[in-house]
Amino acid sequence: MIDLKKQGELLSLIGEKIKKKIECYIVGGSAMLYHGVKEETKDVDIVFDEQESKEIFEKVLRDLGFKERDVRIIYFKKRNTPLLLQRGEERIDLFIKKVITFEITESMKARVEKVYEYGNLIVKAVSPEDIILFKCATERAGDRIDASNIIKNFKIKWNVIIEEALNQTKLESYLFPVYLYDFLEELKEDFKADIPNEVLRKIRKISEDLLVKKLKKKKK
């Protein structure tokens, strides 16, 4: 398990070794460490906007003794899976632009609340709303618990979540609101997360409309 201190030490080390300034987005449990809602995380999830930045980062990790792991162990047969690098207990998942069914967008970048500079490495921690959306996309063990903890600890701007889900439909993940509805419904049912019924109703309506549209297209 990695705590904030260990994560900071690792990122500082990487930042020192990188020659050129690069930016990345930290999502998932590692972003929750920065927001103060989690003590430890299993892995550090990092998303890059550019292939070159990811390659620079990856090379440093390999130089530091990180070894590639089979991605299917954690992500099975999902799309847009990360490069999994591990050294002892430290695991880092590297994504480019897309995290399974979720893609980083300009609006998501604008919502970044915390920026940390570790030497030449600029780390941007995404907002609590975006962590929920990423958790919905990855759906690994523990993601639901994390999402319900975020809902418990933050005043979630639900309109942001709805707007971003709609944004995703214009990109690769046309049915993202459908997955989101299932995810939030489960959080409400199984984890008693405080999600307004109105929000669920809205996402359900969006999902139904999308499915109907898709079916009509298929018939044609």
Added chain:
Amino acid sequence: MKESIEPILRKLEGLNTIDLIAKKLNVKESTAIKKIHELRKFGHVETSGGGKQPRLYRVYRNKIVKIGNPGLYDIINKNSPVKISRPYEERIVGRKLSIEEALIRAIKTEKYRVILASLALFNKVKDIPKLYKLAKKEDVRRKLGALYEVARNTIRTKKINEKHLRLMLKAKNEKAFIVPKVKSKDFKDIENKWRVYIPFNKQDLWRLKE
């Protein structure tokens, strides 16, 4: 302990004054002060203001995670009479951002208010050769020289020696706009000398004199 302060945190989340805290919790002012002290001890409160300004308490439901040192916006707010709002929290880990670096970063933002507020940093600069070196690296030497002259006409600044000013003036292939598409009506002489466009008029600078 977290459980017992949870309802108080929910009630107070956001920006508060002592009056407001007393009202929200329905307690006396002295009790409100004790409560906020307790919350600060557990890392849920950030304080700002004081002196002539009202003291403000920002209460967070989660523990505030503070790592590293202040970033550009915090350094400007600490050193300038013109305050700017942070678009995000920025922390520099493992070292401190120097005034010289902050000044160059402010110019690189190309944002009107950030650059205006950063002019006050010209009085806090300690290492002129370092400032010049950074400006050269970031291709903002003429912008830096022009802004220095604007600042020096308005407020007290550290003096940049002739040698460095000459070197700044010689810089080639640098962009002309400090803030995209914004020109000055009042600083034409400085604009012509440095071949850059100053984004301010004289009236914009009065706040720096406060």
